[in-house]
Amino acid sequence: MAYNSDNDIAGQYSVSFPQGFDYGPEEGEGDPAGGAQDQKPKILVMGLRRSGKTSIQKVVFHKVSPNETLFLESTNKIVKEDVTNCQFFVYHVWDLPAHLDYFDSTFDPELIFGGCGALIFVIDSQDDYMDALSKLHFVVTRVYKMNPKIKFEVFIHKVDGLSDDHKIDAQRDINQRATEDLADAGLDNVHLSFYLTSIYDHSIFEAFSKVVQKLIPQLPTLENLLDIFISNSGIEKAFLFDVVSKIYIATDSSPVDMQSYELCCDMIDVVLDVSSIYGGFDSEPPVYEPRHNRISPLSFDSDSDSDDGEIIPERVNPADSNQRLAVIKLNNGTVMYLREVTKQNCWRLSVY
Numbered sequence: 001m002a003y004n005s006d007n008d009i010a011g012q013y014s015v016s017f018p019q020g021f022d023y024g025p026e027e028g029e030g031d032p033a034g035g036a037q038d039q040k041p042k043i044l045v046m047g048l049r050r051s052g053k054t055s056i057q058k059v060v061f062h063k064v065s066p067n068e069t070l071f072l073e074s075t076n077k078i079v080k081e082d083v084t085n086c087q088f089f090v091y092h093v094w095d096l097p098a099h100l101d102y103f104d105s106t107f108d109p110e111l112i113f114g115g116c117g118a119l120i121f122v123i124d125s126q127d128d129y130m131d132a133l134s135k136l137h138f139v140v141t142r143v144y145k146m147n148p149k150i151k152f153e154v155f156i157h158k159v160d161g162l163s164d165d166h167k168i169d170a171q172r173d174i175n176q177r178a179t180e181d182l183a184d185a186g187l188d189n190v191h192l193s194f195y196l197t198s199i200y201d202h203s204i205f206e207a208f209s210k211v212v213q214k215l216i217p218q219l220p221t222l223e224n225l226l227d228i229f230i231s232n233s234g235i236e237k238a239f240l241f242d243v244v245s246k247i248y249i250a251t252d253s254s255p256v257d258m259q260s261y262e263l264c265c266d267m268i269d270v271v272l273d274v275s276s277i278y279g280g281f282d283s284e285p286p287v288y289e290p291r292h293n294r295i296s297p298l299s300f301d302s303d304s305d306s307d308d309g310e311i312i313p314e315r316v317n318p319a320d321s322n323q324r325l326a327v328i329k330l331n332n333g334t335v336m337y338l339r340e341v342t343k344q345n346c347w348r349l350s351v352y
């Protein structure tokens with residue numbers, strides 16, 4: 001699907017951030033506490049220069065292809081994203097450039113870190129990560145004092161350049177050093193979560209999904225509902241997706257295997273692409289082909305060459321144009337069923 005950033009659902013704008021300056025148009029107007037009063041969860045993305053912070057957001061929220069990030073310019077200002085794709089969960093993502101000292105007196109760290117739900121720290125695994133570990137320690141020790149409830153998420157990033165053994169070694173080493181440094185500072189109780197990520201595969205979407213899920217208070221209820229759904233329908237696995245970002249908001253309680261998740265992401269891409277050609281998903285009002293006009297057969301390339309199948313976008317009930325769905329049948333017998341559950345791009349994807 002062509003994705004025009006001008007029409008982007010995730011609004012984006014830059015903010016310069018010294019204390020007393022404008023902290024952003026929609027937050028803090030007439031309110032000295034500013035964003036601290038905003039109820040929407042906030043995710044901060046930090047890390048050293050060139051670690052990949054901006055690329056992650058471009059790929060996840062703006063459908064930029066990984067290769068297009070190769071020549072991204074350095075970010076000089078705090079960049080805020082409002083992620084409003086899915087009405088189940090609306091949140092902010094802030095890209096914090098590495099060269100600014102947010103604990104300096106020109107900033108108000110309480111405003112930046114105080115009401116924040118999660119802090120993602122990006123470490124370039126292809127580089128010497130000792131400086132990154134020192135910075136991580138510096139940030140965690142200070143932010144934890146201000147906001148002990150914040151979740152610390154460490155993305156060991158750019159792992160596409162590492163062999164499988166090297167990935168495991170890097171993760172173990174970074175985990176051990178970071179945890180020991182915190183223990184030495186008397187912060188054994190601070191929990192860091194680690195993810196191996198790359199913008200060149202689905203790992204970045206999977207990791208972002210896990211971070212987002214931790215901030216959704218209704219997660220246990222959603223999981224429960226999906227459990228009930230699969231146990232009553234014979235479906236193997238169900239995800240609740242924000243189809244714009246391919247972040248899954250929830251899934252049933254059975255373990256997620258990466259292959260199913262990747263297949264679901266591929267299906268979303270195919271359905272959005274087909275919809276943008278034949279109309280439906282992006283157009284207002286939605287116009288899906290009724291079943292007898294099904295677009296079929298279309299070749300669907302999944303992991304295996306033998307998995308050609310057909311895609312059937314249709315209305316669930318022609319009287320209700322809001323309930324859109326698509327079905328893809330793979331030749332190995334797997335059926336994938338994508339169905340919209342809210343008007344705003346939240347879809348349930350089931351594999352059976």
Ligand SMILES: Nc1nc2c(ncn2[C@@H]2O[C@H](COP(=O)(O)OP(=O)(O)OP(=O)(O)O)[C@@H](O)[C@H]2O)c(=O)[nH]1
Nearest residue numbers: 049050051052053054055069070074075158198199
């Ligand atoms: N191999 C590989 N390269 C990546 C990955 N993610 C980002 N990059 C590359 O890393 C370089 C820096 O990416 P940026 O997103 O600009 O990094 P940044 O942390 O925002 O950099 P600053 O704005 O300077 O702080 C770019 O050339 C990206 O293409 C990844 O997963 N794998």
